[in-house]
Amino acid sequence: MTTILRDELHRDSRGTVHAVYDDNGARIGSIVRQDARPHTPFGPMPERWYVSDAGNGVRVSSATGYDSADAAITAIRNTRDTSPALARTESGLTRRDETVLIIERTRFVQPGAKQQAIVEAGFTPHGYARRLAYLINEPDPDDAEEVALAHAVEAFDPLLVKRLRRLRDRHTRAGARSA
Structure with a gap:
């Protein structure tokens, strides 16, 4: 079971940083939660999740926003599985x-x-x-x-x-x- 905990040490301009841990309690990366914004010049914006890193300092494309934390965690796992750096x-x-x-x-x-x-x-x-x-x-x-x-x-x-x-x-x- 994957665990998500708020990360008080790290900051991101997009929103709240959350550390992601695997079943063994090892940190596998971090995701950023951007709150929903009902009033923007372009209309309401839903809550979005962004991948900050895939653990061990492996950067991922942070431009892609995901509809759920689970989708962002899947992106972390895919990056970790295919990253030659890991x-x-x-x-x-x-x-x-x-x-x-x-x-x-x-x-x-x-x-x-x-x-x-x-x-x-x-x-x-x-x-x-x-x-x-x-x-x-x-x-x-x-x-x-x-x-x-x-x-x-x-x-x-x-x-x-x-x-x-x-x-x-x-x-x-x-x-x-x-x-």
């Missing part, structure tokens, strides 16, 4: 996750080159940072999917993951001292 590679990671780690592994010399690489890979800077943080976080030992992802990330480039965790911890400690 296909697993031999490493056990998705191509998008590998791209994040490759960007982090790369040494950029020119100013702004990393930001350009992030945008060219199809991420927003915020979405990239969120995905990177998720990839290097310690897994919940009770969540088999998180544990498998953590093992795949560490196997992909163990030294990179250790360095990123060390940097994160250093920033966390520095922030705690200054507060």
Whole structure:
């Protein structure tokens, strides 16, 4: 059974953002509910649902409006089923996750080159940072999917993951001292 919960952290100019979760409780994307508008210059507008993302930062065409939340969720599922970015590679990671780690592994010399690489890979800077943080976080030992992802990330480039965790911890400690 799919669950839809209001997402208080994210905003969209079209309306209210709702996170969509699958039967296992994993977030599979988000949809935006645009309320019905009875008085517009073009006549009454019915309630519409738009897909915001299909999870893991995979963007979808947000121009298509759907009559129901179920139709928007079907669009999310179709995108996830056909997206090459969400296909697993031999490493056990998705191509998008590998791209994040490759960007982090790369040494950029020119100013702004990393930001350009992030945008060219199809991420927003915020979405990239969120995905990177998720990839290097310690897994919940009770969540088999998180544990498998953590093992795949560490196997992909163990030294990179250790360095990123060390940097994160250093920033966390520095922030705690200054507060």
